[in-house]
Amino acid sequence: MGGGARESTAVGGGGRGGSAGWARLALLALAASVLVPLVTVGPLGLLWAAVGLVGLALAAVGVWWTLAHTGVVRTVGVVLCATAPLLVPAVYAATGVLWPVLVSLALWVLAMASAHIAVAYRGTADEHAAAPPRHPWILMNPRSGGGKVGRFHLEERARAAGAEVVLLDGGPQDVAGLARRAVADGADLLAVAGGDGTQALVAEVAARNDLPFLVIPAGTRNHFALDLGLDRDDPARALEALTDGVDLRVDLGFAADRVFVNNASFGTYAAVVGDPDYRGRKVRTSLRMLPGLLTGADAPRLGVRAGDAHAEGLQALLVSNNPYLRAVDAARPGRRQRLDSGLLGLVCVRVGNTAQAAAMMRGARSGGLLRLTARTAVVEADTATVPVGVDGEHVVLPAPVRCRLEPGALRVRVPRHRPGTPLSGATADWPRVTRLALGLPVPGGRRSRGATPPGGTG
Structure with missing residues (x-):
């Protein structure tokens, strides 16, 4: 690569x-x-x-x-x-x-x-005081997160706070269409109590209309809520933003015309998620499909162009809305240090045999793992279409797929007081640690939006 x-x-x-x-x-x-x-x-x-x-x-x-x-x-x-x-x-x-x-x-x-x-530091995102909304609209999925909407009485609490609540039923529904209708009816805040995939669809409508978007972490994983500093164990606390909230500006990711707040996954994971049996039998379905996807004659082979880098023969590719921290560098792996850098994060994986699998222990130096950042990325395939897991939701997009960010496109409303610090965290930056220990001046300050950070190819 x-x-x-x-x-x-x-x-x-x-x-x-x-x-x-x-x-x-x-x-x-x-x-x-x-x-x-x-x-x-x-x-x-x-x-x-x-x-x-x-x-x-x-x-x-x-x-x-x-x-x-x-x-x-x-x-x-x-x-x-x-x-x-x-x-x-x-x-x-x-x-x-x-x-x-x-x-x-x-x-x-x-x-x-x-x-x-x-x-560690407070974070670089600017918080802006926000007046309480007059007509908040909240979409809730009663099945998300094993029934968190009912378990935490989210519907009752939201209605008591003056919000209009719409519940998703069991059948397929046009989530974005419901949000657009709410905007036409005068909603001045859009919110979702559900998973990241549903949040992304409503977030796009909020961004297009420059309305605040409220995340209520009622899904299973809620990675977006975690990086915003919200309490995933008590989703009802997010409703405090309706009366005492602040606004943050964060980026929105796009895979072709599909919005993602976390990531778009190409290759093996996306193919497995697309199998009809995956939802009910995740482990069994994965073990059944992976041999063919990794080493079979029809195994997907992807390429990506990001900036002046070009990688080919990939089995898996993760494109994220801002880069994820490395597991070895972060106190909490799988986190994003910020959501407003204006950069996509890319993790490219290519493992074709046992020796390359063993070499993966060397990380980026193994040759099978490449981490990049770029403002845009084009994912190529040897087929006319490619399966993609967009925030965990399976879609099929025409190839090649252009991924990009809209910097600062989404105005997120969060409670003023929340357990986590949004857009914060720090890696084990040893040169910086050394300067601190010796009492030397430490470079700081906010990086200008969209600048590519210094570093080296993985």
Whole structure:
């Protein structure tokens, strides 16, 4: 896979420069995590580190054989998945090095957590005071999230707050059409209590009419609500925005003409989601379909052009509304540090055999994983149409598919007081942590919208 678009780098900002004390603790813990095995077992500590990497590689091979094969090979893969994570600690215990390894691991976790706290910041999004809406309109899906609408009495609470509530029935409905009709009838705020896919459809109508959009996390995962700082465990708290709310400007993603607030997934995941049996039997359907999708003659092969980068032969591609943080860099993996960068995040995966599966443990250096950012991306396929999972909803779009962002297109109404901080978080940015620990000036401030962050190809 070629590289030209640049990988995203976390940027500190906001109103404080971080904590020097936490930064010093992070550096000390990081150094100690390296020194403990070297002091206790000497140069053999490097050998034990290699043993751990071999164990991870074996687990990756097991996952690949489980997903991409059937029969005896799949059975062996399941055994590897189960035994490889246990084999390494057993070897450590038998050779008397288990406790230094555990201490080193604990110090590494402490270093990562301290680094995160040291560079954490309030977030770069501007909050604007908002007057309570006169005619709020809320669409609710009683089946989302296992019945959260009924369990948290959302309909009653919303009506008591003066909102017009529309409940989705069991049949197919034109969600966007319902929202457009509400706007024509005078609604001055649109809201959804449901999953991310339903939220995206109504969010587009709100953006087109420059109306505030309220997210009520009544779905199963509610990733968009999480990145806005909302309480996913108590969706009723989102209704506080009707009386004491503030507005944030965030980006909207598009795959062709379909809006997404989280991501659009191409390749294996999108094909599996499109199977009629997937909703009722997710694991069984995935295991049945994945061998053919990963290694069969009809396995999808995708390409993507993003900026001056071009990647081909991909099995999976995730295009996100703003980049996701790396799992190894974030205190909470699967999060977006901001929703207003004006950049798409792309995660490209290409794994064709067992050796490449084992090499995935090296991350971006494996050659099978590429992370990019770009203002636009074009997804190519060798077929006339391509299945896409748009915020978890299966659609089929004509190829090629152009993905883009509309910066700041959506005005989101959130409660003034909420448990999470929207558009915040920080990666373990070690150069920044080092400058904090040494008392040196730390670059900060808000990056101009749409600028490509510095970095390197994955």
